[in-house]
Amino acid sequence: MIYIKNEKEIKQMEEACHIVALCHIAIGENIKVGMSTMDLENIVMEVLKKNNAKPSFKGQLGFEGSMPYPYASCISINDEIIHGMPDKNRIIQDGDIVSVDIGAYKNGFHGDSAKTYMVGNISQEARRLVKVTRDSFYEGIKYAKVGNRISDISHAIQEYVEKNGFNVIKEFQGHGVGRQLHEDPGIPNYGHPGRGNRLEVGMTLAIEPMVNQGTDEIIIMDDGWKVVTKDGKLSSHYEHTILITNNEPKLLTNRI
Ligand code: MG
Numbered sequence: 001m002i003y004i005k006n007e008k009e010i011k012q013m014e015e016a017c018h019i020v021a022l023c024h025i026a027i028g029e030n031i032k033v034g035m036s037t038m039d040l041e042n043i044v045m046e047v048l049k050k051n052n053a054k055p056s057f058k059g060q061l062g063f064e065g066s067m068p069y070p071y072a073s074c075i076s077i078n079d080e081i082i083h084g085m086p087d088k089n090r091i092i093q094d095g096d097i098v099s100v101d102i103g104a105y106k107n108g109f110h111g112d113s114a115k116t117y118m119v120g121n122i123s124q125e126a127r128r129l130v131k132v133t134r135d136s137f138y139e140g141i142k143y144a145k146v147g148n149r150i151s152d153i154s155h156a157i158q159e160y161v162e163k164n165g166f167n168v169i170k171e172f173q174g175h176g177v178g179r180q181l182h183e184d185p186g187i188p189n190y191g192h193p194g195r196g197n198r199l200e201v202g203m204t205l206a207i208e209p210m211v212n213q214g215t216d217e218i219i220i221m222d223d224g225w226k227v228v229t230k231d232g233k234l235s236s237h238y239e240h241t242i243l244i245t246n247n248e249p250k251l252l253t254n255r256i
């Protein structure tokens, strides 16, 4: 069931989303070669605490048998696609692309946003992957308008990514977001247009292309969380929580 948010709920949700944006600003200002991924987690926790927000991801359940997610951020480097756990022994190297996914919970609502940060000297091809991933999000949300269908967004993302010679992940997808971190509808990053629910004012959606440099095949690691590319090539992630309005979609997790 899709929850349409009223104006009051959107106001409440905007605060959680803004805090996610503040976390990304802090990551962007501080990330550098030699830091551990736990250092990034600590930055996220500091911003959440300062703003009286709770980490959305902590305690989320994964695949059966895996532990509840223990951290506020997911940090996935290079061939890691999503759900990398922060680790004090995992040091960021020159030329790494570092995907940081953050969720904040406040006023009973979640915000969710991910970005891939380029650290140090980045190869041209890695830079292009990160840019195409980001741009595919903006191609997708051109269709995030009242009356269009969910898969119009999905199709636009896939088409743009593949036109640029990369591949979208099929096993993981975007989602509705609100009182729950993951709500209906699911929003794949691929598919035929004209399918799925029609978009309505007050829908809040996390659109999140995950894009591989090589094959779309993935491996889920033994911890039940971390997902990596099967061929060891790079992967990039870009996500915002958006609001469907009568006009253009509003990016709730963008910096204000
Ligand atoms: Mg996310």
Ligand code: MG
Pocket (backbone or CB within 6 Å): 112, 113, 174, 175, 206, 208, 239
């Ligand atoms: Mg998400």
